[in-house]
Amino acid sequence: MSVYTTVTSDDLNVWLKGYAIGALSDLQGIASGIENTNYFVTTNHGRYVLTLFEKLTAQELPYFINLMAHLAQHGIPCPSPVASLENSYLGELNGKPASLVSCLQGKSIEQPTTDHCAQVGEMLASIHLAGKSYAPAMENSRGPHWWKMTAPEVMPHLPMAEAELLREEIRYQALYRFQDLPKGVIHADLFRDNILFHENKLSGVIDFYYACNDVWLYDIAITVNDWCVTSEGQLDRERMLALLKSYHAVRPFSAIERGAWPVMLRAAALRFWLSRLYDFHFPRPGELTHAKDPVHFQRVLQGHIAFQTELQRIWVQ
Amino acid sequence: MSVYTTVTSDDLNVWLKGYAIGALSDLQGIASGIENTNYFVTTNHGRYVLTLFEKLTAQELPYFINLMAHLAQHGIPCPSPVASLENSYLGELNGKPASLVSCLQGKSIEQPTTDHCAQVGEMLASIHLAGKSYAPAMENSRGPHWWKMTAPEVMPHLPMAEAELLREEIRYQALYRFQDLPKGVIHADLFRDNILFHENKLSGVIDFYYACNDVWLYDIAITVNDWCVTSEGQLDRERMLALLKSYHAVRPFSAIERGAWPVMLRAAALRFWLSRLYDFHFPRPGELTHAKDPVHFQRVLQGHIAFQTELQRIWVQ
Numbered sequence: 001m002s003v004y005t006t007v008t009s010d011d012l013n014v015w016l017k018g019y020a021i022g023a024l025s026d027l028q029g030i031a032s033g034i035e036n037t038n039y040f041v042t043t044n045h046g047r048y049v050l051t052l053f054e055k056l057t058a059q060e061l062p063y064f065i066n067l068m069a070h071l072a073q074h075g076i077p078c079p080s081p082v083a084s085l086e087n088s089y090l091g092e093l094n095g096k097p098a099s100l101v102s103c104l105q106g107k108s109i110e111q112p113t114t115d116h117c118a119q120v121g122e123m124l125a126s127i128h129l130a131g132k133s134y135a136p137a138m139e140n141s142r143g144p145h146w147w148k149m150t151a152p153e154v155m156p157h158l159p160m161a162e163a164e165l166l167r168e169e170i171r172y173q174a175l176y177r178f179q180d181l182p183k184g185v186i187h188a189d190l191f192r193d194n195i196l197f198h199e200n201k202l203s204g205v206i207d208f209y210y211a212c213n214d215v216w217l218y219d220i221a222i223t224v225n226d227w228c229v230t231s232e233g234q235l236d237r238e239r240m241l242a243l244l245k246s247y248h249a250v251r252p253f254s255a256i257e258r259g260a261w262p263v264m265l266r267a268a269a270l271r272f273w274l275s276r277l278y279d280f281h282f283p284r285p286g287e288l289t290h291a292k293d294p295v296h297f298q299r300v301l302q303g304h305i306a307f308q309t310e311l312q313r314i315w316v317q
Numbered sequence: 318m319s320v321y322t323t324v325t326s327d328d329l330n331v332w333l334k335g336y337a338i339g340a341l342s343d344l345q346g347i348a349s350g351i352e353n354t355n356y357f358v359t360t361n362h363g364r365y366v367l368t369l370f371e372k373l374t375a376q377e378l379p380y381f382i383n384l385m386a387h388l389a390q391h392g393i394p395c396p397s398p399v400a401s402l403e404n405s406y407l408g409e410l411n412g413k414p415a416s417l418v419s420c421l422q423g424k425s426i427e428q429p430t431t432d433h434c435a436q437v438g439e440m441l442a443s444i445h446l447a448g449k450s451y452a453p454a455m456e457n458s459r460g461p462h463w464w465k466m467t468a469p470e471v472m473p474h475l476p477m478a479e480a481e482l483l484r485e486e487i488r489y490q491a492l493y494r495f496q497d498l499p500k501g502v503i504h505a506d507l508f509r510d511n512i513l514f515h516e517n518k519l520s521g522v523i524d525f526y527y528a529c530n531d532v533w534l535y536d537i538a539i540t541v542n543d544w545c546v547t548s549e550g551q552l553d554r555e556r557m558l559a560l561l562k563s564y565h566a567v568r569p570f571s572a573i574e575r576g577a578w579p580v581m582l583r584a585a586a587l588r589f590w591l592s593r594l595y596d597f598h599f600p601r602p603g604e605l606t607h608a609k610d611p612v613h614f615q616r617v618l619q620g621h622i623a624f625q626t627e628l629q630r631i632w633v634q
Contacts, residue, residue: 019391019392020391020392020393020443020444020446020447021391021392021443022392022439022440022443022567023439023566044436044439044518044519045392045393045394045440045443046392046394048392069390072397073386073397073398073399073400074336074337074338074399074400074401074402075336075337075338075339075362075363075365075399075400075417076337076362077362077363080389080390080397081390082390082391082392083390083391083392083450084391085391085446085447085449085450086450087450100392119361122339122340122361123339123362126337126338126339126362127337129337129402130337130402132402133400133402133403133404201361202361249340250339
């Protein structure tokens with residue numbers, strides 16, 4: 001149960017006087033979510049998600065919360081932050097930065113079809129386009145700099161072959177600098193658990209707390225590595241093509257993106273392999289149950305390396 | 318059929334390239350609505366209402382459209398304007414100013430109960446509170462100045478007793494100047510057809526194109542004069558009390574508001590009696606079928622005059 005900070009109806013009744021969403025009728029803790037405390041809040045105006053931020057600070061949060069507001073205003077079905085009577089999306093509740101956002105319909109799915117992947121591709125391209133007019137910027141906190149800092153920490157815990165694979169991949173990625181690839185706001189974590197479907201129609205995109213400004217193609221690679229990969233870590237080409245095609249229909253790829261694609265798929269696999277290795281070997285107190293198996297992304301990475309030449313050929317044009 | 322300007326799927330497909338809401342899947346003209354052209358627009362992101370403004374200009378519209386965006390961000394279930402890729406809520410389509418807004422669930426009701434009226438009171442108070450942080454200002458285009466300009470135009474068309482009632486009411490209202498009453502953004506047209514209910518729960522507030530900055534109590538009077546009045550023009554005290562009580566629970570009334578209440582009810586009745594008289598005697602081409610019977614609001618006004626002393630006693634505290 002991921003409720004780290006308890007909120008009572010009495011706490012919330014007082015807090016909601018600072019909003020124009022009516023009176024509280026129901027309050028339920030939400031079990032999922034690793035990093036924050038979340039509650040479903042129902043008032044006579046509707047259903048909301050209340051988040052108390054356990055790690056992100058009031059200084060870091062505006063980029064993410066204002067981004068959700070911006071994307072929601074542009075027709076992206078993401079949580080829409082509710083402004084207080086003082087016109088702020090961010091408040092404080094029980095000593096933690098806190099926000100209320102709209103509650104979206106739908107559930108995440110575990111076994112995506114090509115149709116689901118096509119919808120994801122379309123939505124990702126729409127997010128990239130809608131993000132173009134979002135002025136604030138945020139560096140990628142899980143980029144090459146982080147790889148180089150983190151790899152030496154996990155290296156001593158790895159068998160030799162894996163340590164070598166990690167070292168070699170970081171070296172390989174450092175050979176490439178994609179200054180000319182189109183960039184913008186990226187979600188950076190668009191896994192299956194961050195997209196909701198209602199009656200097989202994409203109904204929501206959630207969890208923007210890794211969003212940052214980086215290469216769009218990298219965001220697509222992160223997404224493909226989850227949506228278009230089997231549980232054994234093998235790329236499903238049909239699903240990948242479906243995703244790429246529908247993305248391309250909204251935001252057409254440039255020629256250099258094709259050239260960079262296999263390297264990006266490897267970079268995206270590296271990033272999650274490494275973060276899972278880190279979480280596995282350095283679990284945070286009470287979070288062991290959430291640590292995901294790092295081996296999955298090792299396999300994804302190895303698959304991309306093995307089929308690199310072929311990956312270059314599978315493309316939308 | 319209120320589609321004054323035709324929009325084809327081809328027109329719209331081109332126009333929607335300026336938005337991040339996906340591809341058009343359905344387009345339907347909307348029959349209701351007197352002043353603008355409206356269409357239901359369905360894309361893979363959702364359902365929207367496209368409005369082409371036939372009278373309001375691109376200079377006048379931002380107050381209303383930004384107000385809807387502001388209220389939606391504060392948790393008021395009103396149409397939420399969709400921003401274009403150029404970050405604008407207002408575009409141009411087929412030569413007219415045009416906007417896309419979210420489509421709300423629910424239908425308007427004709428026979429409100431005390432429970433419906435209580436929900437309306439709560440929502441109106443929430444709108445007034447949420448509007449406090451909306452910076453732009455707009456004068457009431459149907460206020461005392463307009464009464465004084467318009468009354469002489471309809472006067473020659475009225476039987477003597479009615480002309481006398483109108484003249485006397487304008488004179489009476491001029492005796493009162495409520496400088497100290499709390500003011501802010503008001504909807505100014507919160508009739509039954511501008512509120513939607515879904516399964517008896519208030520699900521939407523629409524049509525903000527008469528919104529302006531004026532006395533909050535006047536907005537309540539306009540609302541009560543429609544929601545809490547019988548088809549014979551008689552005030553239903555139970556419904557009125559339900560509306561006032563639930564409003565008061567969100568935004569408590571001040572003592573001077575009680576004193577002003579009967580005069581405000583008369584002012585609100587006068588405003589709609591006069592505009593209906595005007596529309597009746599000076600129909601705009603092709604709009605005769607929409608002109609509503611002015612006699613209804615004459616009765617409402619006469620009822621308020623007859624029961625003025627009693628009205629002073631019916632109050633929430």
